[in-house]
Amino acid sequence: MPLIYTIILGLVFYLAKPIKWIQRKQARIAEGAMMLFIGVLIAKLAVSSGQSISLIFKMGPALILQELGHLATILVLPIALLLGFKKEAIGMTNSIGREPNVAVVVDKYGFNSAESRGVFAIFIIGTVIGTIFISFLVTFSLSFLPLHPYAFAMASGVGSASMNAAAIGPTLAAFPGLETQIEAFAGFSNLLSFCVGIYIVIFVALPLTEKIYDWLEPKIGREALVPETEDE
Amino acid sequence: MPDLIDGSENVSVHGIFNWILLLIIFSIITVIGNYLGYKHPMTDSLIGMGILSLITLIGVWLERELPFNISSILYISVIGILIAFPGMPTSEFVLYYVSHVELLSIVTVFLAYVGIGMGKSWDEFKALGWRAVVITILVIAATYYGAAIVAHIVLVLTGVPAV
Structure with a gap:
């Protein structure tokens, strides 16, 4: 898996102290440059989408409805409560916690709220392990789940360009001959996650997470763990 | 290297030149990977990367220039979809060259940068x-x-x- 090797090499080069020429400043440049390279990636996916636009319209219902599938993150809320999280759990489990979601949560609860602490935690951890984890997850799922190839393609549009990229790789490799369709669906679904997904979070996911929290917290909420509050 | 990105907060000519420079470097690395891994002819994939870089540049520039609070990702997607739309005069040209750029070559180079960017969040991650x-x-x-x-x-x- 060349994809995972490159991520790990990049990380190791940064963290390895003897390698002096990739330092914090270079990392900051790499981060800024990433924004630009995301553009190239998105452009390639968009060209595939444009090419297959009639197919995308034909698959419209599946593409739109799978955005609602992202609500499944709320299923993690009880586990977060059992692990001792309080209001942080609302920020943690309402969505995948990427840039647009962080913006929504901070906007609604304020920068210093417990909810924002939760979404920041998911954001940082997602940045560090998300790409590697999702490529393992996808590789594993492709061999064990008998789902439609298009379903795998659509699911890879989780609303994060790097996770999208990491999820497409193994999917393309698993279905040779369907490259254009998979790229089209993956790209379009990621685009939907960015522009439609955010409204699903604002109007459905967050209110629903709050309701379930109010209902579940008195039942299964734990004492807030001391080390946990220290951590955050 | 000077602060390549910091000048990009507002569109100065300086900023745009840096973006172009970065995109050229990125394109060359991708084209080499594309040639070694998938045996696509270098000139074709270089033109393909040129097209993709140009779309990116326009998208990023529009984000800075237009007053709406819309992410460049949306501009880039719309431009990409439009120029590849069946029936558009550009579509045949764009599809021919862009099809010579394998998505996986882009992804591989991109993820190396993700790895380095990840290193930056390492300390916060450990906490x-x-x-x-x-x-x-x-x-x-x-x-x-x-x-x-x-x-x-x-x-x-x-x-x-x-x-």
């Missing part, structure tokens, strides 16, 4: 407890499976044959 890591992993898995299963059910119900 968070294992419980938060467990929740993150479950949240990502839930998003992925939620979407995949809903998509699969709808595809089956609407009778899309498993190709």
Whole structure:
């Protein structure tokens, strides 16, 4: 898996102290440059989408409805409560916690709220392990789940360009001959996650997470763990 | 290297030149990977990367220049979809050259940068407890499976044959 090797090499080069020429400043440049390279990636996916636009319209219902599938993150809320999280759990489990979601949560609860602490935690951890984890997850799922190839393609549009990229790789490799369709669906679904997904979070996911929290917290909420509050 | 990116907060000529420089470097690395890994002719994939870089540049520039609070990702997507739209005069040209750029070559180079960027968040990452890591992993898995299963059910119900 060349994809995972490159991520790990990049990380190791940064963290390895003897390698002096990739330092914090270079990392900051790499981060800024990433924004630009995301553009190239998105452009390639968009060209595939444009090419297959009639197919995308034909698959419209599946593409739109799978955005609602992202609500499944709320299923993690009880586990977060059992692990001792309080209001942080609302920020943690309402969505995948990427840039647009962080913006929504901070906007609604304020920068210093417990909810924002939760979404920041998911954001940082997602940045560090998300790409590697999702490529393992996808590789594993492709061999064990008998789902439609298009379903795998659509699911890879989780609303994060790097996770999208990491999820497409193994999917393309698993279905040779369907490259254009998979790229089209993956790209379009990621685009939907960015522009439609955010409204699903604002109007459905967050209110629903709050309701379930109010209902579940008195039942299964734990004492807030001391080390946990220290951590955050 | 000077602060390549910091000048990009507002569109100065300086900033645009840096973007172009970065895109050229990125294109060359991708084209080499594209040639070594997939044996695509270098000139064709170089033109393909040129097209993709140009779309990116326009998208990023529009984000800075237009007063709306819209991410460059949306501009880039719309431009990309439009120029490849069947029937557009540009579509044949664009599709020919862009098809010579393998997505995986772009992704591989891109993820190396993700790796370096990840290193920056390392200290903050270490400060968070294992419980938060467990929740993150479950949240990502839930998003992925939620979407995949809903998509699969709808595809089956609407009778899309498993190709």
